[in-house]
Amino acid sequence: MKYLSLFVLLLISSQALAAANITARLSHNPVSIDESFHLIFEADSNVDDDPDFSVLSKDFEILSSSQSTNMRSINGSWSLKKSWDLVLISRRAGVFTIPPVPFGADSSPAIRISVKSSTSNNTQGSSGKDAFFLEVSTDRKSARVQSEIIYTVRFLTSIPINRPTLSEPETSDADAIVEKLGQVANYQKMINGVSYNVSELRFAVYPQHSGTLTFKPVLFEGRVTDRRRSSSLFDQFMQSGTLKRLRSKSVSVRIKPRPANVPADAWLPAEKVTIDEEWSEEVTQLRAGEPVTRTLTIKATGTTGEQLNDPEFIDVSGIKQYPDKAVVENLRKRDGITGSRQIKVAMIPTRAGRYVIPEISIPWWNTRTGKQQYARLPETVIEASGIATTAPLQPSADMLQADSQASDQPVEQTATPISADRTVIEPGFWPWVSLALAFGWLTTTLLQFRSRRSHAAVRKPAPLPSILPLARSVEKACNGGDADDTKDALLKWARVRWPAQTITSLADIADLSPPALRDQILALNTALYSRQVSAWEPKALLATFHAFLATRQKTEKTPDSVLQPLYKT
Template sequence: MSLNQINWAKKCRSPWLLLLTMLVALLPLQAIAAQAEATVSKNIVAVNQVFQLTVSVDTAINPNSVDFSILSPDFAYGQPSVSSSTSLINGAMSRNTTWTLALAAKKVGTATIPAFKIGSSQTTPITISVLKGSQKNNTAVSNQTNVRVTAEIDKNTLYVGESINYRVKIVIGEQLSQASLSAPSGDGLVVSQVGQDAQNNIVQNGRRYLVITRNYQLTAEKAGKIIIHGSKFSGDAVRGANGFSSGITVPVNEDARDITINIKPKPTDYKGLWLPTPDLQLQQTWQPQVSNNNDVTTKVGEPITRTITLRIKDVAQSNMPNVNLTYPETVRIYNEKPEYRTENGYSVMTLKQVIIPRQTGKVTLPSLTINWWNTTTEKQQRSEIKGLILNVIADPTANNQFSPPAAITPPAATIHSTKAITTAGIWPWTTLIFALLWLITLVLFIKKRQQPVVTTTVTAAQTTDLISILEAAINANEPIKVQTYYQQWRQQQYTTLTTQPPLLQQLDHEVQAMMAAHYSASNNSWNKQTLLALLNQAKQLTVTKQTSMTLSSLDPK
């Protein structure tokens, strides 16, 4: 037997061994087929200059198989884009997976892109030369971020308690992500943002920029020199993005310049509430309007609205003075909540008061005086609004229209007839007198039967009209009209309501609760159904009394 025959026989006796030998022989071929490679678009770059890295392997593989975090020590890099492809050439199928990402070197010198391990393969390390970059290439290459932050203030000298406007602008000439701006700061300064950011576009040297403007109000709390540490801008500039790569994010940190300001103390001879400002405006309006003589005739229960507006420049809302006015007890006062707003550098407060006279006579409404320090002239000033003198009278319409019917007085002849009875002693005269008395009694009976019915009918109609108007005002949620109509109705029905003191007290209390809910500074809720129910009780009481009057007038007694 030849050597080849012997070998063949041995192989035939071990088929599994033959198969294993073939598989082992194929493994190196597979390893050789799966080749990994890394390339760069350039290997000499400037600091922060963006270039492209490509990593590929000639097989289909999981896109997360490459760990790019090993680039972090020396490079900034963007989010990689991954592509896979399959091709069939001359009956041979091939697959490929490619990663593409943007890189930028962080420092001058020599940097190395390390080897990437992909499955059983790995790439070859790449050495990059990182240059400082020439001055003329800075705009295209490196450290210029195309983001500028500037800040300015209205003035550098102010008083304790005075405010200034700090305006910061961010000029942006490239794509940013995760951008933020911090407020300025300083020892002894209270800082608050004013309004919303404003945005606009400008063109400089043919290039378009986005400009974001933000305003802060800075209020000084102590005297001396204070450094305003500028606002700080931070974000990430996205660079090198194209159709094949998402680009890299380069950190951007820009600070506005520091500004030194001088804070003056309060003058030692100043009297009153300290209020430094270059301008203070104090105004008021009356509704109904009043003439210049400040002397007005009004009626009991007729409301007057006083609106006070205080405008102060360069003063924070928290430093606005409280307006406290003391009114006489002969009027009832309802204060609305003060309204605050900011307008062209002014803090504006609007206070509305509803004044309702409670009794007749002369009433003096108080004036208001505010002392303040003019920071422009550096002198103390006083602003004042005058009060008002009210000549309060009873409502003549209510008195005439709703006065109760006059009492019936017996004719004088009745008295004289009594005298005649005592002096007459003759029967004919007696007969005549009795006849006259019978006629008078008959006339009085007819008058008593007719007159109350007519009078009650008119009063009932007037009552129904007035209470209907009052209920309509309640349902329409018009507190001033409710107050006015209620006072008229209360005056008309006072005699009837005094028979039920608890009901009258409840009505008065509920009307006051309504006014307080609408005009008081506290958040009181009010339910109109309670007042409507009390008015319904009063209507039933009025109907009962009117029915009683009508029936008593028909009594022959």
């Protein structure tokens, strides 16, 4: 073994001194432009350097390459063979000379190759003679700008195809919107007695410019095992099959501009457009000062939800409207897209009465009839009763302090703050009270003190962050006029104010607030999230917030809640 290794080294060294003999051959010739072929280089000794295959890239695309080294002993004579296998596909048809490939100082010989045009007509296939082919089509020859065009790609094959891929559609309109319609549909089709497996893809395309819209050829790639070469010398290179490429024909559609008599802001090409509404309450039984939610849903067949605009909300005297951010959805079917846009509007009647919500009209262009139409939502009559709750607009400086102390007291306390060193019941302003009354007063005080200690031990709530600094943060944010800071401060305050509730948004706070404060919080929410420009009033929000802090104790607690335990003993 030792002598054998030494012999191999000497053989390699001796071959390195001489120029390597390099050969080049093709797996087959002629070849087709839509299929791959192998170019194999072999050297009978070590080459001067690694090969430079970049000289091939002008006329051919290199799909893959591999290298191998073999040593053989035949009748006691040793030989070395190195091989390089390249998988190529031609960039165009014609007769070419594959140039010499440099291996350092060594080089391969040049080879002539003939590249034929496609072996398949790619797009016809109706004769049933092609093993596989592509079909592309559009559902119309002309369309209006921004209207929907259905582009269909079909791949038909009568033989097994491995690792098939298909390029995405491209158009001459760089701004065109292309949406895939579902997954690949697979079915079978008979053509002249030949059964084909069909893979079909559909796309919805929305051109953004008038003129000629050209769909560029789509490219299909797949690998086919050639049984005719299954016993050839190239079996070792053909295990994955021959790469086949198909290019579809290009398709053009004439895109007509928007009609001159249709304004740009009223241009909405579609097959059908509807608008509906839904109310969270019975519209004839509303209460003044209490919000009701009106949900508007616009649906359009043959367009996307992104192409729909919010309707115009006309002001109604006595009604405050706060539209929320629209929710856009697209329902994709094989025959196209149905887009929808849903807007929730919080509406608050400020006083009792009968109100007429105006009709909503949405202009759109019917792509089937070629005429302008309108989707209409009839006017709605609502009725509100009662009196809206009003709040004082001049809060006192002690309101924040009162709310903070009240939130830290046990449930049994009255609305009036009581410090630890004060008695619960004042002795009065009469210095001439009798000794018996004083004794009774003292007894009552002692009984109440015992009751308070007993209830406090049982009902003492879990410690919460002090609400006073949080309320002052709300005041500071309102005074600064910053909507985002005000939202954050309100959320922090509300989570302490209502610890048992899950509060994640301004809408959650509004649901827990009285009408006056709710009104201002909804206005803040609209200013933050509505697509329409909407102002909010920091001073009005702060005033209603102060009023809520000052009146909270009176509306949530009564003196009976404290006095009742005194008379149970």
